[in-house]
Amino acid sequence: MKPVLRPAIDGLLILVLVFLFTSALLLLVDTSPVEAYGHLLRGSFGSWSKFSRVLNVWVPLTLCSMGLLYAFRAGLWNIGVEGQMVLGAIGATAVLNGGLGSDTPLLWLGLALLAGMLLGALWALLAGWLKVWGGVHEIFTGLGLNFVAVGLVLWLIFGPWKRPGIASMSGTQPFPRELWFPTLEGWRVSPFAIGLALLVVLLSLWLLQRSRFGLELKAVGQNPRAVPLYGLSPVRYMLIAITLSGALAGLAGTLQVSGVYHRLIPAISSGYGYLGLLVVMLANFRLLPIPFIALFFAALNVGSIQLPMMMQLDSSLSGVIQGACVLSALLVFGLRRLQRRSP
Amino acid sequence: MQIELRQISKRFGRFEALKGIDLTVASGTIHGIVGENGAGKSTLMKILTGYLGRSAGHILLDGREVACDSPASAAREGIGMLYQEPQDFPPLTVLDNFIVGRDGPGDANRARQRRRLRELADRVHFHLDPDAPLQQLTVGERQQLEFLRLLGREARVLILDEPTTGISDRQKGLLFEALRRIRDDGRTILLVSHKLEDVEALCDRVTVLRQGRVSGEESAPFHLPRLLQLMFEAPEGTAPPAAVPTRSRRHRPGEPILRFDRVSAPGERTGLHHCSLTIHRGEVVGLAGLSGSGQGLFLRLAAALIDAREGEVRFHGRRLGSDDHRAFRRSGGSFLPADRLEEGLIPGFTIQDHFALADGIPARRARQRARQAIERFDIRGRPDTPAEALSGGNQQRLLLSLIPEQADLILLENPSRGLDVASAEWVWGHLRGQYAQRGAIVFSSAELDEILAIADRVLVFHEGRVVRDLSGDAIDYHQVAAAMTGH
Incomplete structure (x- = not known):
C-alpha cells in the first residue's frame, strides 16, 4: 500500500465504523437511520442559511482546535481552552460596553478582538505559570480555571452587567447593530470571521510546519529533557505555546460575542473547547485535517438541531456521532501502531 | 532447545537494520553474537524476544514455527532475556522480585518460593539474601537475581546482553560458571557481547554480524584475528578509522578555560561537595570514580544545566548563572550526556531535523549538513532516519557531529558507553x-x-x-583504583 493512501484508507475505515455503530444505535431505538442522516444532511447543507450557520460554528471550533494544536506540539494538554474562550468573551464584552454610542464602532470592534485575545492568553498563561513554577499539571489547572471562568461570567451577567430591569440567563443586553461584526445581507456568519479563521490556519501552517519555531516547539514536546542541550529553554516554549493557545481561544470567544450572540451569555463557549479536543485527536494531532474535521463536526452540530422537531429524536445524536468518530479513530490509529510493530 | 532464524529482516522506515539473517543455534550450547555497533545485534535479539516485530522471516524452535510477536508469547515459548540494565523493582526485596509476575497456582506461596529461590541459587552457587531490599544490592547481584528469575520460569533459551558490564571479576566468574552449568542441563544460551574475551571464554560457536548481515560463523577454539576481520573488515572504498593518538603524558597546560571555586550542589547519590579546580586549554581530563560519585553533577554544573548551591563556576572567566546552558554553548562549550536518547536526542526527529534544530538552519541546508555528517562521521543511516532507529554507536556519532567545530570545551558523560572497540577508538581519534x-x-x-x-x-x-588530582606520570592504576573505593 502506498503511504500516501494510508490516511485516506484510515479515514474511510473510521467513517464506516462510525456509520455502522450509529446505524445500529438508531435501529435499536426504532428509528430509520436513512431518515436521520437525511435530516442531518439537509439541516446543515440544505440551504445557504443553514450552511452559514454551520460556518458560524466552524469558525470558533477551528480556532480552538488550532490553539490546542500549539499546546499539543509543546506536549501540553490545554484543557483550559473553554475557560480561555470565556475570558476572551468577557474581554470583548468589556470593550464593546465601552464602545456603546461611539462614532467609531469599527475601532472598538478591533479593540475587542485584541482584548479578547489578550484575556484568553493571560488566562492560559496562568495555567502555564502554575505548571512551570508550581509544578501543577496543566490538566488540573485548566479544569479548575474553567470553573472559575464560568463563575466569573455568571457573576458578570447577574451582577455588574445585568440587563436593565432584571438579570436573566439569556445574557447581557444585546449590542446595537454597529457593534456587530460586519456581515452581508442574508449571511448569518461574518465573512471577516471566516477570513480570520482561514488566516489563522494558513499562519499556523507556516509557523508549525515550516518555521524554525515550529521545529523547536515540536522538539520541546518530544523530549523536554534534551532541548536544553540545543540551547532552548523548554519552559519558555511551553509558555509561548500555551499563550498562543489561549489567544486563539480568546479570539474564538470574542467572535462568539461580537459575531454570533451579540451579547455575553452564560454558555458563551458552547463547549467548543472540549469539542476542539476531539477534533484534534481525530486529526491525529496533525494540522491539515483540522479545518475539514471541524467543518464536519460543525455540520453535525447544526444539522442535529432539527432532529427533535422532525423525528422526536434528541439532538445529542451529533455528540454520539462525534464521540464515535474519535473512538473509532483511536481504534484505527492503535491498530496501525500494532501493525507497524509486527510483521 | 534449538533455535532457527530464517531470513529475518527488519526495516525502520527506509533504513534496513537487518537484511535477511539466517542463524541456527544448536540445543545445549552457548552461542555468541558479536559485531560492531549498528551491526544489528540488539535488533535481532529484540525480535527474538518479541519486543520488536520483524518485517519478514520465520522463527523456528525445535523445528516448529512460532510467532514470537510479543514479549509474552516469546516468554511462553521459553525465551528469556537478561538485559544490560536490570529490569527489576528496586523498592521490593529479593524474594518479592523473584515472585513478582508469577501468577500460576501456588506461586504466591512465599514459603515455597523462598525454597525455590534457595534451590536455584544453590544450583549455580549464588548467594542472595531473600529479604534484602534490592536497593542494597550491587548491579552484579541484581543480575544474578534476574538470572534466577529466568531459571525459575523454566526459560529454555537465555539471551544475555553484555552481561559483564559493570560487575566485578568475582561476579563474572560466578556468572560464567552458572552459564556453563545450565548449558550442561540442556538449555540454550545466546550471548551478545562486544567483549571478545568473554566470547572466547564461554562460547561454543559464534555468529558475526556486520551491517545487518551475517558475515561469518566460527566454532571454538576461536582464531581472534579471524573474528576481528569478520567484525571490522571495511567494505572496499571506505577509509579505515583514524588511529588514536597516544597520550603524550607531557602535558603542558595552557590558559584556564573552566574554573570551579568551592562548588557544592545536591543531586545524584552523593551530591558534590566543595569542589575547587581549574581546567586548562590542551588538557584531556578523565573523571574516575564509582558511578554516581559526583562526576555527572560535575559535568552538568560545568555545562550550566544545573545550579550550584554554593560557590561559583566560571567558563572563560565568565560566571555562568542558572539555567545558562545557552550561554555555555555560545561561548564554545558542548555537553554529551550518557543517556543519548533520553537526554541528548529528540525521538521522532530525523538526523536532518537534528541539524536544523542545532544549527538553526532551514530544511534544505540541514539535509546537506546531514549528508556531510553521515559521510564524515560514518553514521549508518540516512538524513531521514529517525534518531531512535539508530544504534547506540550511531546515536553517539550523531551527537558528536552536532558539536560545533569551533567548540573548545567538550564535556562527555560515558562517551563510549555501549560502543565496541572500533567505535570507541574512532570517537577518541x-x-x-x-x-x-x-x-x-x-x-x-x-x-x-x-x-x-x-x-x-x-x-x-x-x-x-x-579526592585525587593526578597528571602525567603520576597517574597510576592502583592509586586511582584505591582512591575510587575510598583508600
Missing part, C-alpha cells in the same frame, strides 16, 4: 584530533582502563568529593 589542541576535553567513564588510556589528567571522585 575524532575528539583528540578535533578538539584536544584547541580546547579541553573532560569525560567520565565507567571503564577505568579507558580513563587511563585516554586522559592526561585524572580527577578521582569519591562520595561527591574530588
Whole structure:
C-alpha cells in the first residue's frame, strides 16, 4: 500500500465504523437511520442559511482546535481552552460596553478582538505559570480555571452587567447593530470571521510546519529533557505555546460575542473547547485535517438541531456521532501502531 | 532447545537494520553474537524476544514455527532475556522480585518460593539474601537475581546482553560458571557481547554480524584475528578509522578555560561537595570514580544545566548563572550526556531535523549538513532516519557531529558507553584530533582502563568529593583504583 493512501484508507475505515455503530444505535431505538442522516444532511447543507450557520460554528471550533494544536506540539494538554474562550468573551464584552454610542464602532470592534485575545492568553498563561513554577499539571489547572471562568461570567451577567430591569440567563443586553461584526445581507456568519479563521490556519501552517519555531516547539514536546542541550529553554516554549493557545481561544470567544450572540451569555463557549479536543485527536494531532474535521463536526452540530422537531429524536445524536468518530479513530490509529510493530 | 532464524529482516522506515539473517543455534550450547555497533545485534535479539516485530522471516524452535510477536508469547515459548540494565523493582526485596509476575497456582506461596529461590541459587552457587531490599544490592547481584528469575520460569533459551558490564571479576566468574552449568542441563544460551574475551571464554560457536548481515560463523577454539576481520573488515572504498593518538603524558597546560571555586550542589547519590579546580586549554581530563560519585553533577554544573548551591563556576572567566546552558554553548562549550536518547536526542526527529534544530538552519541546508555528517562521521543511516532507529554507536556519532567545530570545551558523560572497540577508538581519534589542541576535553567513564588510556589528567571522585588530582606520570592504576573505593 502506498503511504500516501494510508490516511485516506484510515479515514474511510473510521467513517464506516462510525456509520455502522450509529446505524445500529438508531435501529435499536426504532428509528430509520436513512431518515436521520437525511435530516442531518439537509439541516446543515440544505440551504445557504443553514450552511452559514454551520460556518458560524466552524469558525470558533477551528480556532480552538488550532490553539490546542500549539499546546499539543509543546506536549501540553490545554484543557483550559473553554475557560480561555470565556475570558476572551468577557474581554470583548468589556470593550464593546465601552464602545456603546461611539462614532467609531469599527475601532472598538478591533479593540475587542485584541482584548479578547489578550484575556484568553493571560488566562492560559496562568495555567502555564502554575505548571512551570508550581509544578501543577496543566490538566488540573485548566479544569479548575474553567470553573472559575464560568463563575466569573455568571457573576458578570447577574451582577455588574445585568440587563436593565432584571438579570436573566439569556445574557447581557444585546449590542446595537454597529457593534456587530460586519456581515452581508442574508449571511448569518461574518465573512471577516471566516477570513480570520482561514488566516489563522494558513499562519499556523507556516509557523508549525515550516518555521524554525515550529521545529523547536515540536522538539520541546518530544523530549523536554534534551532541548536544553540545543540551547532552548523548554519552559519558555511551553509558555509561548500555551499563550498562543489561549489567544486563539480568546479570539474564538470574542467572535462568539461580537459575531454570533451579540451579547455575553452564560454558555458563551458552547463547549467548543472540549469539542476542539476531539477534533484534534481525530486529526491525529496533525494540522491539515483540522479545518475539514471541524467543518464536519460543525455540520453535525447544526444539522442535529432539527432532529427533535422532525423525528422526536434528541439532538445529542451529533455528540454520539462525534464521540464515535474519535473512538473509532483511536481504534484505527492503535491498530496501525500494532501493525507497524509486527510483521 | 534449538533455535532457527530464517531470513529475518527488519526495516525502520527506509533504513534496513537487518537484511535477511539466517542463524541456527544448536540445543545445549552457548552461542555468541558479536559485531560492531549498528551491526544489528540488539535488533535481532529484540525480535527474538518479541519486543520488536520483524518485517519478514520465520522463527523456528525445535523445528516448529512460532510467532514470537510479543514479549509474552516469546516468554511462553521459553525465551528469556537478561538485559544490560536490570529490569527489576528496586523498592521490593529479593524474594518479592523473584515472585513478582508469577501468577500460576501456588506461586504466591512465599514459603515455597523462598525454597525455590534457595534451590536455584544453590544450583549455580549464588548467594542472595531473600529479604534484602534490592536497593542494597550491587548491579552484579541484581543480575544474578534476574538470572534466577529466568531459571525459575523454566526459560529454555537465555539471551544475555553484555552481561559483564559493570560487575566485578568475582561476579563474572560466578556468572560464567552458572552459564556453563545450565548449558550442561540442556538449555540454550545466546550471548551478545562486544567483549571478545568473554566470547572466547564461554562460547561454543559464534555468529558475526556486520551491517545487518551475517558475515561469518566460527566454532571454538576461536582464531581472534579471524573474528576481528569478520567484525571490522571495511567494505572496499571506505577509509579505515583514524588511529588514536597516544597520550603524550607531557602535558603542558595552557590558559584556564573552566574554573570551579568551592562548588557544592545536591543531586545524584552523593551530591558534590566543595569542589575547587581549574581546567586548562590542551588538557584531556578523565573523571574516575564509582558511578554516581559526583562526576555527572560535575559535568552538568560545568555545562550550566544545573545550579550550584554554593560557590561559583566560571567558563572563560565568565560566571555562568542558572539555567545558562545557552550561554555555555555560545561561548564554545558542548555537553554529551550518557543517556543519548533520553537526554541528548529528540525521538521522532530525523538526523536532518537534528541539524536544523542545532544549527538553526532551514530544511534544505540541514539535509546537506546531514549528508556531510553521515559521510564524515560514518553514521549508518540516512538524513531521514529517525534518531531512535539508530544504534547506540550511531546515536553517539550523531551527537558528536552536532558539536560545533569551533567548540573548545567538550564535556562527555560515558562517551563510549555501549560502543565496541572500533567505535570507541574512532570517537577518541575524532575528539583528540578535533578538539584536544584547541580546547579541553573532560569525560567520565565507567571503564577505568579507558580513563587511563585516554586522559592526561585524572580527577578521582569519591562520595561527591574530588579526592585525587593526578597528571602525567603520576597517574597510576592502583592509586586511582584505591582512591575510587575510598583508600
